[in-house]
Amino acid sequence: MECDVCGRAMWRWPALPTVTHSEIWSCSWCHATTYMGGEWFEVVRPPYLPVEMRWDLAVADGLPADVSHAFGSSGRTLCGIREVGMSPSFDHKWEPGRGDACGACREEVGVIDERWPWAKRGEDARVSVARRL
Known part of the structure; x- marks a missing residue:
C-alpha cells in the first residue's frame, strides 16, 4: 500500500482484527x-497531530526508568x-519537552515531523472512506 502523505510504501502491522x-x-x-476494515469504516486515516500529541510512551521492563522513550510504529522506540x-x-503520551525525554527520540520526532507536507497537516487533509450502506 502507498502512503497517502508521502507516497512511500507502507507496511502491515501483525495485528489481530478488531471491531x-x-x-x-x-x-x-x-x-x-x-x-x-472494521465495523464503521473501510479506510480510516487519522489526521496530522503536533509532536506533543502524536507519540505514545514506550513501555517495557528493559527500558531505563529515568529516561522516557517514544514508541514508534515498528515495535521499537x-x-x-x-x-x-x-x-x-x-x-500516557510521550512528551518531547519533559526533562527525562530521550534526546535521540526527540531528534527523530523533529525529523519525522518535517517529512509531513504542510498540505497534509490540516484536519481534513487525509481522506477516510466510510462504508456505503
Whole structure:
C-alpha cells in the first residue's frame, strides 16, 4: 500500500482484527497510519497531530526508568531500542519537552515531523472512506 502523505510504501502491522479495523498499515518514513476494515469504516486515516500529541510512551521492563522513550510504529522506540514485550502506553503520551525525554527520540520526532507536507497537516487533509450502506 502507498502512503497517502508521502507516497512511500507502507507496511502491515501483525495485528489481530478488531471491531474497529481488520488491518493496520504504517509508513516507516513519515509514520502516517491507515486503518482498514472494521465495523464503521473501510479506510480510516487519522489526521496530522503536533509532536506533543502524536507519540505514545514506550513501555517495557528493559527500558531505563529515568529516561522516557517514544514508541514508534515498528515495535521499537524512535531511537531504535527494541525490547521483548515493548508496547505503547495508550494511557500516557510521550512528551518531547519533559526533562527525562530521550534526546535521540526527540531528534527523530523533529525529523519525522518535517517529512509531513504542510498540505497534509490540516484536519481534513487525509481522506477516510466510510462504508456505503
